[in-house]
Amino acid sequence: MSVLEAPSQEQWDLEAHRIRIPSNAGPNQFASTSTSSSSASSDAKQGGFFYIPNFITEDEERFLSESILSAPKPKWKMLQNRRLQEWGGQIHAKNNTLMPQAMPDFLRTYPDLVTRLRNTHAFDAAQHGEPNHCLVNEYLAGQGIMPHEDGPAYFPAVATISLGSHTLLDLYRYVDEDLQKDFDERMKEHDQKTTQQSSVGTNEDAEENGSTKSPIVPKERVEGNVRIVRGARAREPSPVFSILQEPRSLLITTGDVYKSYLHGIAERKVDTPAHLAHVVNAELLSDPRLRAAVEEAKKNVGSDSQDAEGLERDTRLSLTFRDVEKVSKGVAAMMAFLQGGKR
Numbered sequence: 001m002s003v004l005e006a007p008s009q010e011q012w013d014l015e016a017h018r019i020r021i022p023s024n025a026g027p028n029q030f031a032s033t034s035t036s037s038s039s040a041s042s043d044a045k046q047g048g049f050f051y052i053p054n055f056i057t058e059d060e061e062r063f064l065s066e067s068i069l070s071a072p073k074p075k076w077k078m079l080q081n082r083r084l085q086e087w088g089g090q091i092h093a094k095n096n097t098l099m100p101q102a103m104p105d106f107l108r109t110y111p112d113l114v115t116r117l118r119n120t121h122a123f124d125a126a127q128h129g130e131p132n133h134c135l136v137n138e139y140l141a142g143q144g145i146m147p148h149e150d151g152p153a154y155f156p157a158v159a160t161i162s163l164g165s166h167t168l169l170d171l172y173r174y175v176d177e178d179l180q181k182d183f184d185e186r187m188k189e190h191d192q193k194t195t196q197q198s199s200v201g202t203n204e205d206a207e208e209n210g211s212t213k214s215p216i217v218p219k220e221r222v223e224g225n226v227r228i229v230r231g232a233r234a235r236e237p238s239p240v241f242s243i244l245q246e247p248r249s250l251l252i253t254t255g256d257v258y259k260s261y262l263h264g265i266a267e268r269k270v271d272t273p274a275h276l277a278h279v280v281n282a283e284l285l286s287d288p289r290l291r292a293a294v295e296e297a298k299k300n301v302g303s304d305s306q307d308a309e310g311l312e313r314d315t316r317l318s319l320t321f322r323d324v325e326k327v328s329k330g331v332a333a334m335m336a337f338l339q340g341g342k343r
């Protein structure tokens with residue numbers, strides 16, 4: 001038992017687990033929150049990506065998977081290409097406030113992940129000093145999540161524990177501010193022109209594309225090295241780097257980088273050497289097989305070597321812990337909190 005309890009007492013030095021971002025992969029000058037794009041400074045408080053392999057034991061991994069998979073069926077929210085559970089309460093989208101529920105024993109008692117995460121100090125500056133909310137995502141091989149930024153309800157720190165399979169988290173950059181302004185202006189001009197011309201029934205884009213269909217700019221399109229999504233900030237179409245997450249590992253994303261990149265998981269069953277070549281945390285990996293595959297892929301970049309095999313993905317559960325800063329203290333919330341532990 002003492003062996004099982006030991007990790008939760010540990011105080012972590014996050015700086016020793018920092019992922020070094022290549023200098024040409026820094027965020028574009030866009031995020032207003034960004035203090036600097038240089039990654040030279042090495043102060044964990046400044047934020048960044050931090051990777052800790054074997055943050056939980058194999059026994060804990062098994063126990064967590066069993067607990068999650070044995071949750072009552074209604075606990076699963078079915079999405080188009082994955083399913084998820086929400087623990088710690090529900091967030092009201094209108095006011096970004098958590099209607100709290102007690103964390104279940106398998107996150108708070110054995111294993112006591114909440115305390116263990118508190119001891120990483122990633123949440124020191126957050127309202128509660130530790131996470132109060134956990135989303136569990138299940139991805140079958142071939143499933144993923146679109147590039148996105150996490151919502152505004154959270155303190156800017158995410159702690160992700162992976163179970164069952166490795167995956168690659170892909171990081172994308174937004175385009176820089178001038179380019180975005182240019183897109184916005186062109187989009188506006190186009191819309192105005194389209195409105196004026198709609199009664200006449202012609203438009204340039206349709207002619208350019210050899211199509212006479214819709215006069216409306218598509219919701220999403222790629223132009224050169226940029227993916228433009230109507231009504232959203234434009235991003236680069238390919239990831240600027242990827243982070244390999246091993247089963248049982250912890251990935252912490254905190255500070256500026258939380259806002260200056262988008263993150264996603266590609267919908268594929270195999271990570272080929274071409275994908276693995278973009279992994280930036282090779283030297284922090286603990287599984288010799290995974291590490292060798294990444295190192296080999298990086299060595300062979302551009303060499304056209306076809307020998308190396310990819311890494312097959314299996315079903316993966318991810319636990320993403322965050323601190324929702326605003327928590328409802330109403331009577332209903334108190335009742336929910338008291339009943340939350342009982343399933």
Ligand SMILES: O=C(O)CCC(=O)C(=O)O
Pocket residue numbers: 135137145150160169263318320
């Ligand atoms: O499963 C993961 O590792 C990422 C999940 C994620 O990005 C999210 O839930 O917002």
Ligand SMILES: [Fe+2]
Pocket residue numbers: 148149150263
């Ligand atoms: Fe996310």
